[in-house]
Amino acid sequence: MPVNNARVESQVIAERYQLDTQIGHGGMAAVWRARDLRLGRSVAVKILRGEMGSARDEVERFRREAATLARLAHPNIVTAFDADTMGRTPFLVMELVEGRSLHQLLEAGPLAVPHAISIADQTAQALAAAHDVGIIHRDIKPANIMLTPNRTVKVLDFGIARLTDSPQAALTRTSAVIGTASYMAPEQAVGAQVDTRTDLYALGCVLYEMLTGNPPFPGGNALSMLHRHLNEAPVPPSALHSGIPPAVETLVMELLAKDRGNGRPPPGMCSGG
Structure with missing residues (x-):
C-alpha cells in the first residue's frame, strides 16, 4: 500500500477503515x-511507512506500541481501538x-501559569497511570501532548516506551540513547537504565517551556544539549519570565534535578502552587 502517496485518500483498509x-x-x-x-x-489510523515494513525492529516496535496502549486506560492517554x-x-x-x-500552542509564547500547571498536572496523571502498569514513556515533549478544545490533555506516541517488566521490550540496548534531546534526562542521555523518574525530568522540561517559552537548554545541536542536561543547572524560570510563583519554580527545579535520587517528586505533585 502506498501510504506516503496522497492518492491513498478514500482507500479502505481491512475492509473497515476509510482513510481521509x-x-x-x-x-x-x-x-x-x-x-x-x-x-x-x-x-486515527497510524500506518508504518512502506520502507519500514522490511525493518524487523521497526515492525516489532510498532507492534509493541499497540500492545503498550492496550495496557492503558486513562482519560489523559490516547485510546487504542484496534491493530x-x-x-x-x-x-x-x-x-x-x-x-x-x-508544541503548536507554544508557538505563541509562554502560557499563563494556571494553564501550564493544569497541563502539567494532567500529564503527570497520565504518567502515573502508565507507571502503575510498568510503562515508561521516554519521549514526553510538547509534540506528544495534545490539548482538546475543552483543554483536556491526551498523551500520545508510546512508540519508544519501555516496559519495566520486560527488559527486552524496549528493543534497545542499555547503552542506546533514544528520545528527544531537548527533554532528555541525564541518565537517558548517557544510555543508562531509565525508570519512572526519567519521564518526570522530561515533564519538568515541558513545564519549564510552558512557563518561559523555551526548554531549559535551548539552541545548539543535540550533543550540546545533552552535555548541558548532564552538566549545567537550568536558569530559574523566574529569571526569564515574571509572575511565576515560588512554589511552582521550586517544583520545576525539583523535577529537573540531575540526580534522580534527590528531587523529582512523584507524578501527581504538579497540581496547586
Whole structure:
C-alpha cells in the first residue's frame, strides 16, 4: 500500500477503515484521519511507512506500541481501538484527538501559569497511570501532548516506551540513547537504565517551556544539549519570565534535578502552587 502517496485518500483498509486525510507523520509512520465504517465513527489510523515494513525492529516496535496502549486506560492517554496488518504493513487504530498539540500552542509564547500547571498536572496523571502498569514513556515533549478544545490533555506516541517488566521490550540496548534531546534526562542521555523518574525530568522540561517559552537548554545541536542536561543547572524560570510563583519554580527545579535520587517528586505533585 502506498501510504506516503496522497492518492491513498478514500482507500479502505481491512475492509473497515476509510482513510481521509493525513494529519501527522514521523520518521517511522504516518497518521491518517479515517472513518470506521463498521461503527460509524472517526478514528486515527497510524500506518508504518512502506520502507519500514522490511525493518524487523521497526515492525516489532510498532507492534509493541499497540500492545503498550492496550495496557492503558486513562482519560489523559490516547485510546487504542484496534491493530492489524495490511499485507506485511502493520497499522494501529486509535481515538481521534481533536485539538492542537502543546508544541503548536507554544508557538505563541509562554502560557499563563494556571494553564501550564493544569497541563502539567494532567500529564503527570497520565504518567502515573502508565507507571502503575510498568510503562515508561521516554519521549514526553510538547509534540506528544495534545490539548482538546475543552483543554483536556491526551498523551500520545508510546512508540519508544519501555516496559519495566520486560527488559527486552524496549528493543534497545542499555547503552542506546533514544528520545528527544531537548527533554532528555541525564541518565537517558548517557544510555543508562531509565525508570519512572526519567519521564518526570522530561515533564519538568515541558513545564519549564510552558512557563518561559523555551526548554531549559535551548539552541545548539543535540550533543550540546545533552552535555548541558548532564552538566549545567537550568536558569530559574523566574529569571526569564515574571509572575511565576515560588512554589511552582521550586517544583520545576525539583523535577529537573540531575540526580534522580534527590528531587523529582512523584507524578501527581504538579497540581496547586
